[in-house]
Amino acid sequence: MSLLSSNNPKPHVVLFPFMSKGHTIPILHLSRLLLDHGCEVTLFTTPVNRPYIVHSLPGDDITIIDLPFPADIPEIPTGIESTDKLPSMSLFLPFARATKLMQPYFEKTLQTLPYVTCIVSDQFLHWTVESATKLGIPRLGFFGMSNYANALSRDAAVNGLLSLHESADEPFNLTSFPWIKLTRNDFDDPFNKREPSGPLFDFVIESVIAMSNSYGLLVNSFYELEPLYVDYCNRESKPKAFCVGPFCLTRLPIIEPVLHQERRWIQWLDQKLAQGNPVLYVAFGSQAEISSTQLTEIARGLEESNVTFLWVVRKSGTELGYEFEDRIKERGMVVKEWVDQKQILEHKIVQGFLSHCGWNSVLESLCAEVPILAWPMMAEQLLNAKMVVEEIKIGLRVEAVNRSGNKFVEAESLKNKVKELMEGEKGDEVRKKVKDVAEAARNSMKEGGSSWKTLNELIKEIHLKNGTDS
Numbered sequence: 001m002s003l004l005s006s007n008n009p010k011p012h013v014v015l016f017p018f019m020s021k022g023h024t025i026p027i028l029h030l031s032r033l034l035l036d037h038g039c040e041v042t043l044f045t046t047p048v049n050r051p052y053i054v055h056s057l058p059g060d061d062i063t064i065i066d067l068p069f070p071a072d073i074p075e076i077p078t079g080i081e082s083t084d085k086l087p088s089m090s091l092f093l094p095f096a097r098a099t100k101l102m103q104p105y106f107e108k109t110l111q112t113l114p115y116v117t118c119i120v121s122d123q124f125l126h127w128t129v130e131s132a133t134k135l136g137i138p139r140l141g142f143f144g145m146s147n148y149a150n151a152l153s154r155d156a157a158v159n160g161l162l163s164l165h166e167s168a169d170e171p172f173n174l175t176s177f178p179w180i181k182l183t184r185n186d187f188d189d190p191f192n193k194r195e196p197s198g199p200l201f202d203f204v205i206e207s208v209i210a211m212s213n214s215y216g217l218l219v220n221s222f223y224e225l226e227p228l229y230v231d232y233c234n235r236e237s238k239p240k241a242f243c244v245g246p247f248c249l250t251r252l253p254i255i256e257p258v259l260h261q262e263r264r265w266i267q268w269l270d271q272k273l274a275q276g277n278p279v280l281y282v283a284f285g286s287q288a289e290i291s292s293t294q295l296t297e298i299a300r301g302l303e304e305s306n307v308t309f310l311w312v313v314r315k316s317g318t319e320l321g322y323e324f325e326d327r328i329k330e331r332g333m334v335v336k337e338w339v340d341q342k343q344i345l346e347h348k349i350v351q352g353f354l355s356h357c358g359w360n361s362v363l364e365s366l367c368a369e370v371p372i373l374a375w376p377m378m379a380e381q382l383l384n385a386k387m388v389v390e391e392i393k394i395g396l397r398v399e400a401v402n403r404s405g406n407k408f409v410e411a412e413s414l415k416n417k418v419k420e421l422m423e424g425e426k427g428d429e430v431r432k433k434v435k436d437v438a439e440a441a442r443n444s445m446k447e448g449g450s451s452w453k454t455l456n457e458l459i460k461e462i463h464l465k466n467g468t469d470s
């Protein structure tokens with residue numbers, strides 16, 4: 001049921017995703033969700049990102065506007081407008097900072113649009129809060145993390161727990177969640193320091209301040225998944241967190257694969273289904289950087305595990321050598337292109353996911369009832385992995401060792417964990433649990449479910465408030 005009566009104009013929501021696949025994909029799903037809730041939607045992007053967005057959102061019911069991506073940014077090669085195309089993730093910060101140069105164009109364009117009910121913009125586009133305030137439009141910050149990761153980070157920071165110990169490996173208990181033990185190594189650089197500082201730290205703080213000056217936080221999660229942590233965030237920090245996901249449960253119109261290749265792995269999965277061989281899906285998101293040594297170790301672990309696997313390497317893959325692909329060709333497939341991950345996870349024969357635990361991957365996996373073998377690599381993924389294994393219990397975790405200051409997973413250990421997930425008792429337990437969690441996720445997104453109601457009421461609240469303010 002729509003929140004609108006026939007004589008009420010439709011709410012008009014402006015969406016502005018950050019230019020990174022892990023941040024744009026959920027916003028594309030959100031755009032469909034907003035249409036289903038009776039809104040008009042305008043989405044801002046940049047020229048190079050436009051084709052991907054148009055391809056993902058066929059039809060003309062969403063207005064797509066390009067703003068020029070800032071040119072001549074030192075270090076950022078011309079034509080790169082998405083973080084997954086950066087030559088190195090060390091360029092993330094100059095890339096993210098450069099987006100602020102879009103502010104005048106954004107504001108000028110906003111003023112030409114029909115009445116805007118609210119702006120939903122990514123946490124990294126912190127400057128959009130200034131634009132929204134100037135034009136008197138409420139801004140909702142899109143928050144791509146879980147409430148769990150947010151609550152744990154906040155609790156550790158505000159209670160000074162990160163500076164307690166000399167050693168980054170020394171565990172401490174959280175103040176508000178005393179049953180949870182963390183170490184500084186559960187946080188990414190620079191948050192693993194006793195006194196975090198530096199340009200990335202400053203950028204994150206700017207984003208946090210912009211969030212606190214926003215109308216609300218739109219979270220890609222659902223209340224039943226992490227009630228304690230949602231309640232904590234809403235009690236201890238501002239603005240209010242609205243859990244309106246998982247967005248990945250929103251169906252985008254079916255897109256016919258443009259290339260024959262796009263179907264190659266699906267045909268292969270179909271074959272494995274016919275043969276009754278459960279498949280482990282292996283992928284590490286859109287921006288993980290994996291060394292060649294680690295890549296060959298993964299290859300050896302997978303080969304020796306004897307499980308059937310589909311591995312998206314997203315590299316030339318030459319490091320693996322052609323002999324590897326030849327040796328495993330009966331029970332393994334290596335893919336070097338971009339895939340439709342959701343489609344793979346939803347394939348019946350996929351029964352495990354070796355994942356870096358980017359928040360979208362976690363949600364897509366749990367919604368597809370696929371248990372996770374967690375291998376966190378950066379950002380808040382260590383906390384997501386902890387949540388997957390200890391809190392919601394839908395996965396197991398790989399064991400990393402310290403090698404030359406880096407976390408490294410050895411082939412033998414990977415082999416054992418992969419077998420445990422795909423064939424062992426612990427694997428069965430998490431496979432059973434993930435089905436319950438998936439059902440709760442589906443219920444939250446159904447008409448009348450918690451996420452559905454929260455989104456409906458939020459739009460109504462802002463829409464009516466705008467009406468009385470004007």
Ligand SMILES: O=c1ccn([C@@H]2O[C@H](COP(=O)(O)OP(=O)(O)O[C@H]3O[C@H](CO)[C@@H](O)[C@H](O)[C@H]3O)[C@@H](O)[C@H]2O)c(=O)[nH]1
Nearest residue numbers: 022025144285286287338339340341358359360361379380
């Ligand atoms: O070949 C590919 C590779 C990725 N994806 C999709 O790309 C997204 C990747 O997102 P995610 O799993 O969250 O990983 P990252 O790209 O690494 O995401 C970044 O953004 C996330 C959301 O803020 C954070 O949780 C992560 O730590 C951060 O690395 C998912 O929707 C995947 O389905 C594909 O469809 N095909």
